[in-house]
Amino acid sequence: xxxxxxxxxxxxxxxxxxxxxxxxxxxxxxxxxxxxxxxxxxxxxxxxxxxxxxxxxxxxxxxxxxxxxxxxxxxxxxxxxxxxxxxxxxxxxxxxxxxxxxxxxxxxxxxxxxxxxxxxxxxxxxxxxxxxxxxxxxxxxxxxxxxxxxxxxxxxxxxxxxxxxxxxxxxxxxxxxxxxxxxxxxxxxxxxxxxxxxxxxxxxxxxxxxxxxxxxxxxxxxxxxxxxxxxxxxxxxxxxxxxxxxxxxxxxxxxxxxxxxxxxxxxxxxx
Amino acid sequence: xxxxxxxxxxxxxxxxxxxxxxxxxxxxxxxxxxxxxxxxxxxxxxxxxxxxxxxxxxxxxxxxxxxxxxxxxxxxxxxxxxxxxxxxxxxxxxxxxxxxxxxxxxxxxxxxxxxxxxxxxxxxxxxxxxxxxxxxxxxxxxxxxxxxxxxxxxxxxxxxxxxxxxxxxxxxxxxxxxxxxxxxxxxxxxxxxxxxxxxxxxxxxxxxxxxxxxxxxxxxxxxxxxxxxxxxxxxxxxxxxxxxxxxxxxxxxxxxxxxxxxxxxxxxxxx
Numbered sequence: 327x328x329x330x331x332x333x334x335x336x337x338x339x340x341x342x343x344x345x346x347x348x349x350x351x352x353x354x355x356x357x358x359x360x361x362x363x364x365x366x367x368x369x370x371x372x373x374x375x376x377x378x379x380x381x382x383x384x385x386x387x388x389x390x391x392x393x394x395x396x397x398x399x400x401x402x403x404x405x406x407x408x409x410x411x412x413x414x415x416x417x418x419x420x421x422x423x424x425x426x427x428x429x430x431x432x433x434x435x436x437x438x439x440x441x442x443x444x445x446x447x448x449x450x451x452x453x454x455x456x457x458x459x460x461x462x463x464x465x466x467x468x469x470x471x472x473x474x475x476x477x478x479x480x481x482x483x484x485x486x487x488x489x490x491x492x493x494x495x496x497x498x499x500x501x502x503x504x505x506x507x508x509x510x511x512x513x514x515x516x517x518x519x520x521x522x523x524x525x526x527x528x529x530x531x532x533x534x535x536x537x538x539x540x541x542x543x544x545x546x547x548x549x550x551x552x553x554x555x556x557x558x559x560x561x562x563x564x565x566x567x568x569x570x571x572x573x574x575x576x577x578x579x580x581x582x583x584x585x586x587x588x589x590x591x592x593x594x595x596x597x
Numbered sequence: 598x599x600x601x602x603x604x605x606x607x608x609x610x611x612x613x614x615x616x617x618x619x620x621x622x623x624x625x626x627x628x629x630x631x632x633x634x635x636x637x638x639x640x641x642x643x644x645x646x647x648x649x650x651x652x653x654x655x656x657x658x659x660x661x662x663x664x665x666x667x668x669x670x671x672x673x674x675x676x677x678x679x680x681x682x683x684x685x686x687x688x689x690x691x692x693x694x695x696x697x698x699x700x701x702x703x704x705x706x707x708x709x710x711x712x713x714x715x716x717x718x719x720x721x722x723x724x725x726x727x728x729x730x731x732x733x734x735x736x737x738x739x740x741x742x743x744x745x746x747x748x749x750x751x752x753x754x755x756x757x758x759x760x761x762x763x764x765x766x767x768x769x770x771x772x773x774x775x776x777x778x779x780x781x782x783x784x785x786x787x788x789x790x791x792x793x794x795x796x797x798x799x800x801x802x803x804x805x806x807x808x809x810x811x812x813x814x815x816x817x818x819x820x821x822x823x824x825x826x827x828x829x830x831x832x833x834x835x836x837x838x839x840x841x842x843x844x845x846x847x848x849x850x851x852x853x854x855x856x857x858x859x860x861x862x863x864x865x866x867x868x
Contacts, residue, residue, distance in 0.1 A: 423759065427759055454725075493786060493788065494785075495785045495786065511765075514765075515764055517764065517791065518790075
């Protein structure tokens with residue numbers, strides 16, 4: 327059986343290797359947290375640390391040796407083009423602001439695309455000792471445990487869920503602060519659980535959904551296959567830019583009933 | 598030397614015992630997370646779980662045997678009055694909503710008051726394996742490491758800090774949603790890191806400050822001694838209610854320069 331250009335056996339092997347890779351980056355991360363690390367502002371006014379570069383170089387080194395013909399899109403280093411249908415997408419430190427301030431909710435993201443569709447995705451949270459991983463048709467896992475994301479029962483109140491959301495600044499960048507403000511005003515428990523920590527909680531069903539706007543491809547594409555393989559819904563409600571490596575994405579993901587409730591709210595906002 | 602009615606030696610011993618107590622409650626918590634637990638709505642529309650009660654009973658059992666003449670104020674069980682100047686304040690699970698949904702950012706809070714002023718305070722975060730503890734004149738610790746909360750240098754921009762805040766609902770309960778909305782609009786990185794997780798980050802200096810409104814005494818009094826002993830500032834900007842066990846408190850705490858910046862913003866809002 328083939329999924330996304332790979333046989334089930336190949337996909338299983340590549341997923342195991344990818345798990346190994348993100349686990350290995352923890353060595354770089356923990357060493358830096360112990361010894362300290364430098365940081366600087368990027369032209370877009372976001373921070374980058376030495377560790378962002380070190381982790382991306384480590385991941386690219388392993389991928390380049392193992393899959394020399396695959397393309398690579400990473401947050402910090404230039405795109406490696408290829409004639410292959412396969413591309414890896416790397417976010418070495420997602421939540422650099424958290425990492426810089428030693429808030430333990432940052433992570434490393436890795437995905438493999440086949441013709442721009444993700445066939446496997448991983449989110450590794452070293453500060454919480456959690457690795458989320460999924461491959462097409464093979465289910466989603468948190469560490470070794472299979473995740474089954476149950477939809478909200480029809481008699482469960484949406485107000486009893488937690489809804490996770492990115493920072494207001496992201497919605498401002500997307501020109502959609504009204505979505506952030508309306509959500510905050512419409513639900514008693516909307517929390518800015520930013521970055522991959524919020525994505526992971528939605529994949530596990532700890533939150534009803536995650537609403538995350540103005541993302542780059544490396545912030546979000548691993549989550550697509552993770553949440554769908556867990557049994558949840560992933561939807562892109564906005565895209566600015568044609569080329570995948572440059573575009574900005576506005577996404578909502580989580581339990582289908584909660585995603586639907588948020589979509590109605592967003593529609594009402596734009597209407 | 599005496600601090601808060603106890604000699605330094607006595608205070609040191611009681612702090613060591615208190616650390617032992619909050620560590621022991623983790624057994625109850627981890628067992629419940631593994632086996633599952635019930636929950637129900639309280640009359641105030643907040644959730645309580647079986648674990649809230651089990652932890653508070655365990656802590657009261659130990660305190661009652663060891664300090665039979667001390668008073669006890671706890672979130673879930675009725676107040677135990679006493680003629681002593683000493684009272685213990687217990688929040689068995691701070692962040693019950695997080696706990697219920699298995700977001701690992703809940704904790705157990707314990708403080709000892711002498712005539713309504715805290716002489717020691719602890720925040721235990723089982724999901725992050727962190728115990729914050731402090732006693733008057735003896736400094737603050739995260740696990741075994743002394744915390745020194747450095748103020749923001751005068752050339753550090755406040756916009757580069759993370760500011761933690763409670764849920765908008767708390768500000769609504771306090772009749773002060775404008776404080777929440779104004780902060781969200783005035784700073785690029787305001788995050789609802791609710792409950793004791795947000796307090797802990799501020800105590801360590803990972804966030805510039807925590808702004809938390811409409812709190813009960815057990816939500817906040819451990820934090821006062823923790824942040825002050827770490828070298829930071831704790832200020833109560835609103836109190837509704839006379840008796841300590843019934844009152845609601847609005848607090849801001851963290852690095853002095855950041856607390857000052859927020860105080861100016863809050864003043865401008867009410868003006």
